[in-house]
Amino acid sequence: MRQNNEVTFSSFKMRFPHLNTSYQKEEFAMCNRWYVTLVLCLTLLLAGIVSGCGPTPPPSTEPPEEATVTPRPLVSEDELAEIRQVCQAWSKEGRERQHEHPEYEDLLYIEGYTIVTGPKEEIERVLESLELSLEQVDAIDLSHLGKYEFMEDALEFLREKQGRSPTDPAELGEIRLYKIIEKESVEQVVCEINKLSAMVEFPVFADPNYHVSPAGWAGGGSPWSQNGEWTGLLNGGGLGEAPSADFRTQWAFGAAGIDLFGNRGVRVRVLEEYRGAGIRVGIFDTSPFTEVGEEEQCMHCFPFDELVGDVLGESAEAEPPLTVWHHRLIPSPNCPGYDRRSEDRKSLESQNISNHGLFVAGLVHAVAPHSEIYLVRVLEDDGCGGLFAIYKGIMMFMDETLQDRGTLEGTVINLSLGIHQPPNPSRFGLPKDVKTLERTLETAVGLGAVVVAAAGNDSFDKLPPESPSQMEMPAEYPFVIGVAASNIGSGRGCFSNRGDVAAPGGNGEILDEETQCEIPNCLRNPNLCLISLAPNSKTGYVYWVGTSFATPLVSGQAALLLEAGVRPADVTGQIKGSAVRSPAYEPALGGGVINLPASLP
Structure with missing residues (x-):
């Protein structure tokens, strides 16, 4: 090592003959330090590259930070305003007609609720766009039905009867029950959801939470009534005890x-x-x-x-x-x-x-x-x-x-x-x-x-x-x-x-x-x-x-x-x-x- 060092120093002296011997030695020592540092850096760099080819370290257990993404509006503000205006007029006219028919008024659906069905993400986007004041009361998850397949002959039967194919079970999503918090009528809320969904071609549908009964409903009785009165029914139902x-x-x-x-x-x-x-x-x-x-x-x-x-x-x-x-x-x-x-319905x-x-x-x-x-x-x-x-x-x-x-x-x-x-x-x-x-x-x-x-x-x-x-x-x-x-x-x-x-x-x-x-x-x-x-x-x-x-x-x-x-x-x-x-x-x-x-x- 010493011999190599002397040869190297001799070469250094020949390159810089104008420097005195003591200064030449100091410059040579400084160059040696730079040389060692350079070799060390190259060695570390090479080691890093090689280690990068080895096994991938386990992923971090810390959850990644979720980026906040604002979804693109489904329609423009002008289109939303038009939907609201149309539905407001339509629902007002409809409720006035209901008021003209006592057999319909307050008896068609459960007031203050609406039912919405469709894929979950599409439901959320429609409701967010409309900015409706709704509180989810209940939901029925239908997504698990996706693992079952329709019967082929049943599909043919439905196509024949409906003139179209039914919705695939995997795309059904949920059936949700919402309570309407603000003053909007059931008719207006249902109208807005259905119109926006149709406009953007989302398979989301809304209905009132209709009344259902076994009675002939227009008469109000079971099986029917005349003059608005129940006739002849036993407690529990029936028109008399039978042998x-x-x-x-x-x-x-x-x-x-x-x-x-x-x-x-x-x-x-x-x-x-x-x-x-x-x-x-x-x-x-x-x-x-x-x-x-x-x-x-x-x-x-x-x-x-x-x-x-x-x-x-x-x-x-x-x-x-x-x-x-x-x-x-x-x-x-x-x-x-x-x-x-009673005409005022206060004694039902x-x-x-x-x-x-x-x-x-x-x-x-x-x-x-x-x-x-x-x-x-x-x-x-x-x-x-x-x-x-x-x-x-x-x-x-x-x-x-x-x-x-x-x-x-x-x-x-x-x-x-x-x-x-x-x-x-x-x-x-x-x-x-x-x-x-x-x-x-x-x-x-x-x-x-x-x-x-x-x-x-x-x-x-x-x-x-x-x-x-x-x-x-x-x-x-x-x-x-x-x-x-x-x-x-x-x-x-x-x-x-x-x-x-x-x-x-x-x-x-x-x-x-x-x-x-x-x-x-x-x-x-x-x-x-x-x-x-x-x-x-x-x-x-x-x-x-x-x-x-x-x-x-x-x-x-x-x-x-x-x-x-x-x-x-x-x-x-x-x-x-x-x-x-x-x-x-x-x-x-x-x-x-x-x-x-x-x-x-």
Whole structure:
């Protein structure tokens, strides 16, 4: 090292001969220090490059700071102002028209609430743009439905009926219930959300939280009322106590009805093989059973043999119990379930019809005793309910079934109820379609369910030659089986709206030329009425009439067809194609009166 150092120093002296020897040595030492420093820096730099090629260090556990991004406005301020102006005028005009019709005012929806459905991000962007004062009260998450696929034949069925493809389950998002905080009317809020969503082509829809009930809503009673008064109903519902022995032999189950039982109340031979085994039927209605505990929802199970006794003569061993679900409901102060005798509506009285749902369940059980029947409480004891409660009940039932089976194939949804929407709703400041309901039921059908709904009882005051009213919603949806009521002569029950098909639902009494559809006296003329379950009756059975009770007979028929291997998408055609058109037939009965034996493959 020393030798090399001398040589290097000699070279240094030769380069700088003008410097004296001592100064040359100092300069040489300084250059050496710079040289060592340079080599050290290059070594460290090279080490850093090599280490960078090694294993990546673990990521930091500290969350990154989120950058605040202001979303781009969906539309301009001028366009927003135009939407507000149009909706303000439209809603004002609609509310004025409602005020002109006492049967509509305050009775269409639950005041101060709106329902919004769509993908979560799109909902947020629409509401932020409109700057509406809304408080989210509840939400139903639909995103988990994305892991289930629509059945191909169900998709074809929906495309045929709707003229378009349904929304993919993965894109459904949420159904939200909002409370309106400021003074905006329900009509204005719904209008603004729908108009902005349509303008920017977002699949976001808003509806009022419509009143829903099993009653013929325009009359306000169950199954209907005259002069605004309830007529002849027992506490819990029903038009008189019925003998339990008459249940199987009632006309609705015989040759004048659906041909379920023979003369002695024995199940007809062709139906012995089919009793609904493996099929699940969901009934969304009232419940007469007391809630237990403070839970958000609770469940009860009741063996059917304890409810119906031995009147069916069936083996109780194969019969699944009646499963009853309750969940909390939003009280509705103004609802068509209330009596409106006082003009100022300050002395409203409610009528208890809590047996309505069990009456329906008893009729499903008679047709399909081995099916799994779920009674989901979505209506109050007086028959009042809100649209959002219907969604919660349906989704609870769908989720339970999908978890159990992975599909809704082999499932029937029974809706013996209707939405209180006036004819030509846009005249009253309301959207024409109830998109939130349509999308919910479309999804159920796409996943394999069959949906059956009551046509409604709004035609009790339609004297010939007037045509009966159109079906209520949801019965009017083309992918839902809407059921009208037939009478013992296979004609239309005088109160019944139009339907896709008809099933026994009873009839009214003719008193004079002006009163041709009075609520019947069933004790005097039981052939005008149907018989089913009522736990608070001394006999366990009561009489009743209405399209509400024609509907479960079709739901039971659908259960038998599904058990027999008929595809869900073909059930509607099978029921309509086998229906009977008697001499008393009229077009309002759709395909005709159902016939169980003829419908089975």
